[in-house]
Amino acid sequence: RKEVEQDPGPFNVPEGATVAFNCTYSNSASQSFFWYRQDCRKEPKLLMSVYSSGNEDGRFTAQLNRASQYISLLIRDSKLSDSATYLCVVSPYSGNTPLVFGKGTRLSVIA
Amino acid sequence: EPEVTQTPSHQVTQMGQEVILRCVPISNHLYFYWYRQILGQKVEFLVSFYNNEISEKSEIFDDQFSVERPDGSNFTLKIRSTKLEDSAMYFCASTSSTITNEQFFGPGTRLTVL
DSSP, X not given: OOSEEEOOOOEEEEXXXXXXXXXXXXXTTOXXXXXEEEOTTSOEEEEEEEOTTOEEETTEEEEEETTTTEEXXXXXXXXXXXXXXXXXXXXXXSSXXXXXXXXXXXXXXXX | OOOOEEEOSEEEEXXXXXXXXXXXXXXXXXXXXXXXXXXXXXXXXXXXXXTTEEEEEOTTOOTTEEEEOOSSSOEEEEESSXXXXXXXXXEEEEXXXXXXXXXXXXXXXXXXXX
8 A cells, every 4th residue: 555646656747837746645644745846866855845725936826635634735837847756745743753655756847 | 035954965985984963053043854855755854853852753763873862052953873874965954833833944955885
């Protein structure tokens, strides 16, 4: 049973496109949710936390549906620099807890 | 902007040798973690550390692994007798808040076991 499951990708999109990533998690008690971005052979970098009410940061919008145990990330007006692997990450309980990572979805934005 | 640092960036070792990977977490953070990522696979949790002791460890973190905070700034991961399957990227992370649990990662150490 995969704890955090993501679209396998890769997604190849033209510049300016809107792209959406989906993620499901198996532990209904999970407390915190994140999207991280990982460039090739680099560390995961926090893109945004995901809140129950949904949240937006510039071109990026994240949504959480606790009932369906589903998280999404929408990227509008894709840039070449958005090309990376997007990791869905879940914190299974509150407090000092390890993060549980999905395998990631690779995005390539093409000129 | 404060960041997590790790040394070395790349370590090559022979099977059976001991390696020590070093991390300097962000200075006001109190919670520290080691993760690893085998090439082409997902990031996996190894161990968490708080108040000079291990908080939690995964099945991967067996007796060959140990962690230490030898002084006020460094946080180390030791692998006593490396195996071929220990070859991976090892990431250190830290957080200041158990409420948000937003963890910030260092650039990683690429460990190659020959």
